[in-house]
Amino acid sequence: MTQFSKNAETGPHPWMWPFVEFAIVLGLCLVVLFVVIPAGTAESDNFGLSPRMLPIVTIATIAAVSFATFAADLLRRRPRGPSVGGRPWGVVLLLLATFAGVLSIDRFGIVMGGTILVVLASLAVGERRPLVVGGMGIAASIVLLFVEWSGL
């Protein structure tokens, strides 16, 4: 069941969400339109369309539609905010474990790094039994050894 933030402890007041969402989307569009696209895409003097054409058109469309979204949210007269499914610790821990695992793959290779990733991710989702964590690590190594051996 989707829930929505109800008070200031979990975020802005529900009636404020349309304003917050609109400000974020429009703000990001303006940054991309006036900073990211000009800085990241050179103009070309070829005979065809500018390389900036489609990026600019798409971002301008998003900005325009965000006005419609904002208006629709206000007219709906119903508080709307991000769905909340619990505290974000699980997400944060899993992200940290994944980042550490990716760096391990980069450093130690796919078999060792992938095994470390599985062990860290198991710990991140709350598994603490050494035998289970070890077993998952071994299972991961076998899968990864097959992948490396097969050359796929």
Place this chain on the structure above:
Amino acid sequence: MDVFLQGAGDALTWSSVLSVFGGILLGYIVGVLPGLSRPAALSVAVPLTYSMTPIAAIAFLVGVTKASAAGGATGAILLNTPGEPSSAATTFDGYPLAKKGEATRALKVALYASVFGDLAATLVLILLASSLARFALKMGPVEMTTVMIFALSFIAALSGTSLSRGIISGVLGLFLSTVGLDPESATPRMTFGFIELFDGIPLIAATVGMLAFTEMLLQAQALFAKSDGTSDETGFAPETNKRISSSDIRRVLPVTLRATGVGIAAGIIPGLGPTIGAFLSYAVNKRMAKTGDCYGEGDLKGVAATEAADNAVLPASLIPLFAIGLPGSVSAAILVSAFMLHGVQPGPLVFEQHPRLIYGIYVSMIVASLAMLAVGRLGLTLFARVTRVPARFIIPFVILFCVVGTYLERDTVFSVFAMLALGMLGFVMQRFGYSVVTFLIGFVIGPLFELSLRQALIVTNHSPLAILDHPIALVFLIAAIASLVLFLKRGH
């Protein structure tokens, strides 16, 4: 007839049949594991065929290709992790079905729809190759642009509860697909010095990140919300019904037929490929949904719509290859190298120079379809048990497949970081009610849309009225406009 019987005899020898089964098994493994893509598997498999007879070699490669398409659905349904980008659309209904306790039913429909689409497209290949190939040649840049506009018009239908948020998601996907080299001038766009971005954001990183990694983040959050982390919660409802009833077949059959048609069209037209074919078929079938259908919430029709189309693409992509020597997909292009390795030059003369081989390949393709049915039917009982495994065991392995899959695609951690970033974006989008489905449609269609649009503008000298000289394009454009008007009239 004698030549046909000789070819069929070649295809039914033990070595050929065993090659098909070997290819099917390899293809299934490749299909199930994300990142091990069909073209990569084919590239690795081609050298393995050096010592085989031509018919056994092609049969082996056909087996790999067909089974990887069918196997991709398994991860999509059970783990929300598409084994192939073309299976990404199967997650839209397959995974919700598995969550509802209908994993086996979803896997069965995916398998039967895959085999149906594959067999039907193979028969079309056998019967109509040359006439359909001539039609494919009429699809120029103007026609392709309107096909893409037609596909993009479905974003509105797939937006979910908020039309404007769905449009924003789709257009955001289109925007991110522009990262990389400009298709006309090769000017780097928003690459900021990263050579890895010159080819654009990897498709596998986008599909795996947006679907599988996002889902694992949501599951981890749910796991922490429910317990102290040692629960045996699987995240799936227990399976009570595993059977496909006759009423299910009656519901799903028309969708499967339509999806097969879309898949065949996507295979014949060079450049579209299985991913666009599967997404397009899902969009078309969802648009034609009847009262009581619940696409996106776990409907067998959604699974059939994507799987039949995905599997119909490969046999259909051989139509322009055999008839005019033009491969219709990346997999078909790799098959060309296998043909040439065994002394066969695909093209219109192949029917005159190697009729026995071609008939043998046709029969091998049918054998491969049947082998796929047998292997898939045996495997799905085993695969469906994944739903009984607690989430705390599943999450680490899905994360591993996500990371290793994207890493293997380009052999660089840059792709993995792109996958993680897109996974986090997907997580935020889902929490704020933005559709990941429409994002992926925009992202998948974007590059081909832009390329076709630019080519069309050059071909027509920037004149919009030039479309009047292209009747096929005109039909697609009118269909796109009619589709949008109908959708808005219905009051989404």
